[in-house]
Amino acid sequence: MSNLKPDSVIACLDCPDHVQAVLEASMWASIRLRAPVGLLHSVPSLQQKAAVNYSGCLNIDDENALLEQFTTKEHLGNCELKAQGRLLLSQATTYCEQKPHKLKTYTLHRHENLNQSIDYVDDKAQLIVIGHHVTCKSTLGQLIRVSHCPILVTHAPFLPPTTALFAFDNSPTCHKLLNWLCKTPLVRALTIHIVMIGKETSDNCDALREAYAKLKQAGIKSKKHY
Numbered sequence: 394m395s396n397l398k399p400d401s402v403i404a405c406l407d408c409p410d411h412v413q414a415v416l417e418a419s420m421w422a423s424i425r426l427r428a429p430v431g432l433l434h435s436v437p438s439l440q441q442k443a444a445v446n447y448s449g450c451l452n453i454d455d456e457n458a459l460l461e462q463f464t465t466k467e468h469l470g471n472c473e474l475k476a477q478g479r480l481l482l483s484q485a486t487t488y489c490e491q492k493p494h495k496l497k498t499y500t501l502h503r504h505e506n507l508n509q510s511i512d513y514v515d516d517k518a519q520l521i522v523i524g525h526h527v528t529c530k531s532t533l534g535q536l537i538r539v540s541h542c543p544i545l546v547t548h549a550p551f552l553p554p555t556t557a558l559f560a561f562d563n564s565p566t567c568h569k570l571l572n573w574l575c576k577t578p579l580v581r582a583l584t585i586h587i588v589m590i591g592k593e594t595s596d597n598c599d600a601l602r603e604a605y606a607k608l609k610q611a612g613i614k615s616k617k618h619y
Contacts, residue, residue, distance in 0.1 A: 396499060400519040401431040406485055407507055411524025414549035416488055419522045420496055421553055422545060425578050428519050429497035432485045434478045435510040436471075436503065478502050511540060518542045520579070524549065543573065556584045562591035563600040571604050575611035588618045 404419035406412050416432075423430045482500040489498045503510040507527060514521065521544045527533055537544050557580055561567055574580055587605055591597050601617060608615040 397501060397514060397517055398429050398431065398499060399517045400426075400428050401499075401514075401517070402426060402428050403431045403433050403501075403514045403518045403521045404485070405507065405511070405521065405523040406432060406434045406481055408524045408526045411526060411547065411549050412481070412485070413488075414547045414551040415522050415524050416485060417551040418545055418547040420489060420492060420494065421551070422520050422522065422579060423496050424494055425581070426519055427578075429499060430489065431499055431501050431514070431518070432482050432489075433501040433503065433510055433514065434482050435505060435507045436474045436478050475502070475504070508536060508539075511536060515540050515542045520545060522547065543577075554583060556586060559585050559587040559604075560590045561587050561601055561604055562589075563597045564591075568604075571607060574613070575607060580613065583614070585613055585615045586618060587615060593619060 402419050402423045404415050406415060419430050422428075479502060482502060486498055486500065489496055501510075501514070503513065505513075511521060519542075521540065521542050523533070523536070523544060523546055525533065525546055525548045527536065533546065537546070559570070559574065561571075574585065585608055587601065587608065589597060589601050598619065601619070605615055605617040
């Protein structure tokens with residue numbers, strides 16, 4: 394039985410360099426969306442058994458030595474990969490619990506690659522958070538392109554945003570995103586810069602003005618750019 398909770402913020406703990414940033418971004422989003430955080434770790438595929446060094450990524454001293462053991466081998470077996478993942482999820486849970494905000498967290502330990510894991514949570518998650526670098530064979534753009542769920546990509550370290558850029562091209566997907574922006578609490582305190590990236594036709598310019606007005610009516614501080 395799946396333990397995926399609907400409307401969660403999913404923290405993808407994939408790249409060691411971005412684990413802490415992903416957790417910080419997920420907690421930031423969780424507070425605004427009033428959603429639980431699902432801590433997701435995907436066990437690499439059989440074709441990708443190279444050890445990934447997660448030791449020290451969260452500075453939880455009592456478990457760092459255990460994670461360090463997994464980096465001494467060039468390749469890991471399936472059992473060792475699963476054990477490494479469980480330790481990482483344990484560290485991530487501890488990290489979240491040490492924060493002042495009482496967030497609800499739970500773990501998702503998937504025995505599949507990151508692409509398949511994102512597909513698994515795509516329909517039920519409220520937001521997916523992922524680091525700027527990924528260790529799977531797909532590029533970040535490929536992962537985002539096939540997802541129907543909004544994805545927040547973070548660099549390290551994560552800094553709470555104060556502004557956001559909305560690239561407007563007057564497409565059906567763009568209007569779907571506009572409706573989401575008007576409803577989600579995630580961007581309520583941000584300034585949205587809505588920028589025309591399509592051809593500057595009269596129809597597109599009118600649509601941009603209407604989108605800008607819609608954001609303003611939703612109570613979102615906005616600026617439009619042609």
